[in-house]
Amino acid sequence: MTADRDRRRATIHDVARHAGVSITTVSHSLNTKGIVAAATRQRVLDAAAALGYSPNPIARRLRGNRLGxxxxxxxxxxxxxxxxxxxxxxxxxxxxxxxxxxxxxxxxxxxxxxxxxxxxxxxxxxxxxxxxxxxxxxxxxxxxxxxxxxxxxxxxxxxxxxxxxxxxxxGGVTDATVVFEHLSAQGAKRIALVTGTDDNAWYADSMQAYAEWILAHPQDAIVYHQDETTGETGGRVVADAMLADARGLPDAVYFLTGRGAAGLQARFQERGLEIPRDLLIVAGSDAEQTRSAVPTITSVDLAPxxxxxxxxxxxxxxxxxxxxxxxxxxxxxxxxxxxxxxxxx
Amino acid sequence: MTADRDRRRATIHDVARHAGVSITTVSHSLNTKGIVAAATRQRVLDAAAALGYSPNPIARRLRGNRLGxxxxxxxxxxxxxxxxxxxxxxxxxxxxxxxxxxxxxxxxxxxxxxxxxxxxxxxxxxxxxxxxxxxxxxxxxxxxxxxxxxxxxxxxxxxxxxxxxxxxxxGGVTDATVVFEHLSAQGAKRIALVTGTDDNAWYADSMQAYAEWILAHPQDAIVYHQDETTGETGGRVVADAMLADARGLPDAVYFLTGRGAAGLQARFQERGLEIPRDLLIVAGSDAEQTRSAVPTITSVDLAPxxxxxxxxxxxxxxxxxxxxxxxxxxxxxxxxxxxxxxxxx
DNA sequence: CACGATTAGCAAATCGTTTTGTAAAAAGCT
DNA sequence: AGCTTTTTACAAAACGATTTGCTAATCGTG
The missing domain is CATH 3.40.50.2300 (Response regulator)
Structure with missing residues (x-):
């Protein structure tokens, strides 16, 4: 099953020897650079084919070409x-x-x-x-x-x-605005936003869209940040924090991570709330957890x-x-x- | 935002010049090969650090080392x-x-x-x-x-x-046997097997396990092969084929691909069968479709x-x-x- | 102090390509 | 024939590392 002969891969030198030309000519023939007589070129091509030659990508890259x-x-x-x-x-x-x-x-x-x-x-x-x-x-x-x-x-x-x-x-400003409009159309008056803790554009843009939304539709600014790596558990933590918040519950939550949204919903349900009757939930990214939750969770499909x-x-x-x-x-x-x-x- | 100077990446030569030694000594110092005086070695290390040198993996690989x-x-x-x-x-x-x-x-x-x-x-x-x-x-x-x-x-x-x-x-012989035993324990007497059309060990082993099972528990051999790329549609095709089969329906189906199993179940339901009352279904690989189907479909978790x-x-x-x-x-x-x-x- | 053993360091070869510069051969022109 | 131009092909120099010999310098030791 192992290579019959311990013959290593054919190099450009092997092709040159086989065709009776220099390695320069081989290189030129194969890459259609320089000037090579048609007959010579064909001879080189044949030799290359016979030896099953293919140029070593590493050596090629060293000389400055592409690695692929x-x-x-x-x-x-x-x-x-x-x-x-x-x-x-x-x-x-x-x-x-x-x-x-x-x-x-x-x-x-x-x-x-x-x-x-x-x-x-x-x-x-x-x-x-x-x-x-x-x-x-x-x-x-x-x-x-x-x-x-x-x-x-x-x-x-x-x-x-x-x-x-x-x-x-x-995902950006527009996405978030579409979400707020949807929630508003469903009757939401107090929308909360939950982002992760990373310092990326998705969170920043969502925050900005939220700020603008609130300016146009006055309400308390209810924003939470939850480490995205905590997944569903993190969502539960946020739900508990909201329940403990003196300002009272929001009537809609836009939770950027899908798993977090699922955890939030589950925790609220455990505490006696009914979704969507008592609270609307939207996830900012689709995930298996949002699709299989009961009820299924409205999500932004980021079209990965x-x-x-x-x-x-x-x-x-x-x-x-x-x-x-x-x-x-x-x-x-x-x-x-x-x-x-x-x-x- | 672009590199201030058009200074390319530092090479081993740069380090050598900076440390006042030969490239050999640089290589030896960095790889702790050969014999280098401690003081020289430190000088090289410092130079390398100062220049932010790291060896070019391509050049390294060319000489026979690992690419990573x-x-x-x-x-x-x-x-x-x-x-x-x-x-x-x-x-x-x-x-x-x-x-x-x-x-x-x-x-x-x-x-x-x-x-x-x-x-x-x-x-x-x-x-x-x-x-x-x-x-x-x-x-x-x-x-x-x-x-x-x-x-x-x-x-x-x-x-x-x-x-x-x-x-x-x-996945192999044992998996399939476990499935057949489970189906049998649930009352199945006529088990069908559906594989894909690829020529791989998973299908071959499942077929063999099926053959052995039938030998020990006599019944018709009911085997279908359905191109795995057809997904859920393929599952529906198989369901129709089974309904048209003169030998009559099986009372359990082991469908190796998860999507196929989901399609099969959906088609049988459309045709008036109730799962699992009239027919048991097991999928040979877990998939989102098997988890979200109604009812959810028993599956082998292949632990990818x-x-x-x-x-x-x-x-x-x-x-x-x-x-x-x-x-x-x-x-x-x-x-x-x-x-x-x-x-x- | 002479000698072998050890220690330090370097020049050069190597890996398999591409590219540059150059020489030889062929062809074209008066 | 003698000269210039064009074709054709090659030798050699990169690319950036590792590794193999080899030469000095240093060190012990008698």
């Missing part, structure tokens, strides 16, 4: 000490779609941890380009890649880097697949043209479900 | 003309867990399409090792990697390669996360020790749900 790999960093997963993506629906779907799109375009997709960390695989800085998903403010990963002259594209902007332009919109494809496409365009411009934002949609559908309506 | 990347090929996704992983629960979870485990061990995980195909990224053959998930019989990918002397580990064996030993068990971690660990061990031996099979469990739970029971 793009790196993907998912920041929110990164910041955790122990990577724990289970149930993090959005990222799993994002990775899958990004992989497919890259592969279809002839690139491998490499998943990498924060490349600024010491134990990061060294190859991280050898790839052709990077996609950074949901960077934090003044993200050191952007800093590093930028300094290393590696093209990069982010999904969601770095809120502390107004001059950085290579980013795609991913489409976003991933757009990100890969944008990066690949930038590889060829440094000045390629970002595509228009991906259209997200609100999936209205049981948690905001009053039986009467 | 492992490749992952998911065969069932590969065989499709258009990669379409949506809803394929098992693989998405597998990829996520494999990525985490690799990253934690200092390796990047690169997703690759069938590297035997022409348009595959060239780098595919430059990685340190490969994991191939669910190889088909006499898999050309194994052939290629083996010939290229790239260490590889498969999840599920290649059924036509009895001598190939570097594989992990993934644990399997992925075991595969990465096995491969990494084999990188260091060619003779490392495969770990024991991962324990799968049967998640009993509504589709096989008779209210009476």
């Amino acid at each position: 790999v793009i790196g993907l960093v998912i920041r929110p997963l990164d910041s955790l000490e122990t990577y724990q993506p289970e149930g993090v629906d959005y990222f799993v779907r994002f990775v899958g779609a990004a992989a497919v799109e890259s592969l279809d375009r002839g690139f491998g997709l490499m998943l990498v941890r924060d490349p600024t960390k010491q134990n990061a695989p060294a190859i991280a800085l050898g790839v052709d380009g990077f996609i950074v998903c949901d960077p934090v403010g003044n993200d050191p990963v952007i800093e590093l890649l930028d300094r290393s002259d590696i093209p990069l594209v982010t999904v969601g902007r770095d809120i502390e880097r107004p001059n950085f332009e290579n980013w795609l919109e991913s 697949e489409e976003t991933a494809r757009a990100a890969v496409d944008f990066l690949l365009r930038r590889l060829d043209d440094e000045n390629a411009v970002a595509p228009p934002p991906v259209q997200n949609t609100l999936r209205v479900r049981g948690s905001t559908t009053r039986p009467s309506a | 990347v492992i490749g992952l090929v998911i065969r069932p996704l590969d065989s499709l003309e258009t990669y379409q992983p949506e809803g394929v629960d098992y693989f998405v979870r597998f990829v996520g867990a494999a990525a985490v485990e690799s990253l934690d061990r200092g390796f990047g995980l690169m997703l690759v399409r069938d590297p035997t195909k022409q348009n595959a990224p060239a780098i595919a053959l430059g990685v340190d090792g490969f994991i191939v998930c669910d190889p088909v019989g006499n898999d050309p990918v194994i052939e290629l990697l083996d010939r290229s002397d790239i260490p590889l580990v498969t999840v599920g064996r290649d059924i036509e390669r009895p001598n190939f030993e570097n594989w992990l068990e993934s 996360e644990e399997t992925a971690r075991a595969a990465v660990d096995f491969l990494l061990r084999r990188l260091d020790d060619e003779n490392a031996v495969a770990p024991p099979p991962v324990q799968n469990t049967l998640r009993v749900r509504g589709s096989t739970t008779r209210p009476s029971a």
